[in-house]
Amino acid sequence: MPRRFYTLDVFTDAALAGNALAVVLDVGGLDEAAMQRIAREFNLSETVFVFEPRNPINTAAVRIFTPARELSFAGHPTVGTAVLLAHLRAGDLLSAQDLRVVLEEKIGEVVCVARHRRGEAMAAYFTLPRLPERLGEAPPPGELAADLGLEAADVGFRNHVPRLYGAGTPYLFVPVATLDAMARAKPDKKLWGANGGPAVYLYCPEISRSGSDYHARMFASGWGVYEDPATGSAAAAFAGVVMAFDAPPDGEQMILIEQGFEMGRPSLISLGLEIEGGALRAATIGGSAVIVSEGTLRL
16 A cells, blocks of 8 residues: 655754654554564664554654664654654644644653744754663773774773663763764674664764764664664763763753764754753753655555
8 A cells, every 4th residue: 555754854954964764654554564674675774653642632653663673762753753743734833833742652752842943944852751861881991992993092081981871772872082083983893782782872072063062973783773873862861971971050951962974964963951959850852854755655
């Protein structure tokens, strides 16, 4: 049967940058195996399948697949799907006001806000459905350096050391001292994310673009994702790293993360923090998204 789909570039305000996403709208009769095969056919970091919500007050239920596995939560699929559904279902209203979109993901309900200002790209942000938590101990810096094709001196800066965090999806966060070392890191030295293990997220205080706070790369070959141009779920868990090492002051803080530059897919992810009494009370992930294509799967 014909199945409508759209592709978007997410965490960018221009097509052919950011992180590409496929969203399949007509999903009747698809089982998990079929969705996995379709995700493998698109061969993007993630493909989203949109269902009717279980709770009719919500916007949609979604399932998110990489080319190799299903995810309970992911950032750029959440932002891109919120933008697309708001545009398709209430485009005129979206041009006049922000719209609330609630997506039922495997992690739970994810509350998003979509917006479209005149002369700007569409955008959305969502509140983290789960705050980041530390997940055990990270491997020693020397071991991580070897697994990434780096020198031991490349790993770590200031007080930052490797840590495991997750906010629905686990990541191994590796601080890297310089942009030169970031460029030398090898995504294929290890099968990152295999067998339920964490993907690896490299981050650096040196930046490529003025105005950014951190430069990042993410490798998850065990998910079928050699390198990801923009990773919202990792940025969500990165809030835990920021709280642990940077001790941001109380109030609302905004951190801009650049990613995908080594891939020729520059992306910008906004991480918002709400801090009270030195503790993280809430966090948001946001960015722009551009519709690139639409078509029909004949399956």
